Each structure stands twice: as C-alpha cells, then as structure tokens.
C-alpha cells in the first residue's frame with residue numbers, strides 16, 4: 001500500500017471574481033488548491049487570477065495546445081502568475097510537451113517551477129466519442145499512449161479520469177502526479193462528465209489529487225460540500 005494522501009482541488013468555474021473569491025474562502029482549508037481556468041481567465045484576466053490565488057496553491061488550467069514555439073512563449077508570459085500546477089494537452093505532441101517543460105525551466109526558479117500536467121483524454125469523452133475523433137482502440141489505450149509520450153518529454157504528471165488510474169500506476173509507478181477530474185460524490189449529477197468516480201473510489205485507485213467543480217460550487221453551502229469531500233478522502 002502506498003502512503004499517498006489524496007487531496008482536493010476545487011474548480012472555481014465562474015466569470016465573476018467576487019464569486020470566485022467567495023468560493024475560494026469557503027473551500028479553504030478543505031481544498032488544498034484552487035483551480036482557475038478558461039472561463040475565469042477569459043472573463044476576468046490574469047491579474048484577477050493573481051489576486052484570488054494570493055496565499056493559495058493555484059492550479060492554472062489553460063490546457064495549452066498549439067505549436068511548440070507558441071506554447072513555450074505562452075508559458076513565458078505566465079511567469080508573473082506563479083501557479084503551482086499548469087495544464088497542457090498531451091495530444092499536442094512530444095515536441096510541444098518538451099517545449100512546455102523547457103519554457104518552465106527557463107522562466108521559473110527551481111523552487112517556483114509549476115508542476116507540468118499533461119491532459120490525456122478529457123473526462124467528458126467515452127470510447128465512442130473518442131473514436132469519432134479518429135482515435136480507435138478505446139480511451140484506456142489512448143490515455144496510456146499519451147501518458148508515455150508526455151512523461152518521456154518532461155511532463156511531471158497527468159490529468160486523466162479515475163478509471164485509468166490503476167493502469168497508469170501499474171505502468172508508470174508512484175512518481176507521476178495523477179490528477180483526476182470527473183469526480184462525483186455519491187448521487188451527484190454527472191452532467192457532461194462521462195468517466196466518473198466518487199472521491200473515495202478515486203483515492204483507492206491511486207489519485208494524488210481530485211478536481212471537483214460543480215458539486216461544490218453549485219451546492220447551497222460550498223464550504224460544507226468541500227468539507228464532506230475532504231472527509232470522504234480522509235476515511
């Protein structure tokens with residue numbers, strides 16, 4: 001048995017900085033990090049990200065996916081934000097992942113270097129939806145293929161669903177940081193998520209971090225919802 005502790009990242013998906021700030025306060029200290037992503041950044045800007053993230057661990061979820069030069073340069077533009085974790089799409093290819101890793105080394109000090117997470121197959125896709133993009137063979141084999149590509153080229157960890165955790169741990173061991181969205185407490189609506197597990201199941205399967213958004217932010221009491229998930233993780 002590993003002595004891994006699975007921790008909660010609260011996804012604060014909103015356009016409104018005041019709402020994000022309220023949620024950030026409510027989920028502290030049950031969530032060990034907050035995630036701000038495309039919805040927030042496009043609406044409120046990176047300076048608002050810095051303000052809300054002050055004094056907190058920030059998962060900056062921009063899911064970069066472009067040619068290597070552009071991704072590397074974009075990461076250079078993020079050095080003033082200082083996130084703890086940053087996402088790129090593994091499907092951008094080996095050279096793109098390597099460019100992202102190189103840009104982190106160039107633009108951040110060793111102590112402040114964000115953990116580079118490569119998104120494998122989005123948790124909103126199932127086998128059929130993935131096949132419709134031209135990728136045959138199923139989600140699991142594509143996750144394993146992209147994981148290998150990403151980890152060989154400088155990614156520190158992966159974003160995947162909890163369904164692939166056991167296969168990834170068997171293949172790549174304990175060291176990659178494995179982050180799983182698509183988490184739903186028992187009885188919560190899946191919404192657009194297709195590959196879903198409960199917090200406790202994801203913990204048992206080997207997640208380092210679980211990402212939870214709407215089940216927390218859509219709750220009548222987001223703080224209580226985050227506390228309940230943290231309790232489930234600690235069981």
Ligand SMILES: O=C(O)c1cc(=O)[nH]c(=O)n1[C@@H]1O[C@H](COP(=O)(O)O)[C@@H](O)[C@H]1O
Nearest residue numbers: 011061121122123159181182211212213214
């Ligand atoms: O990179 C991510 O965080 C991510 C990858 C993925 O495959 N699936 C996924 O849902 N996410 C993010 O995780 C969060 C999940 O939110 P909820 O479905 O509301 O819990 C959203 O902010 C998504 O952008």
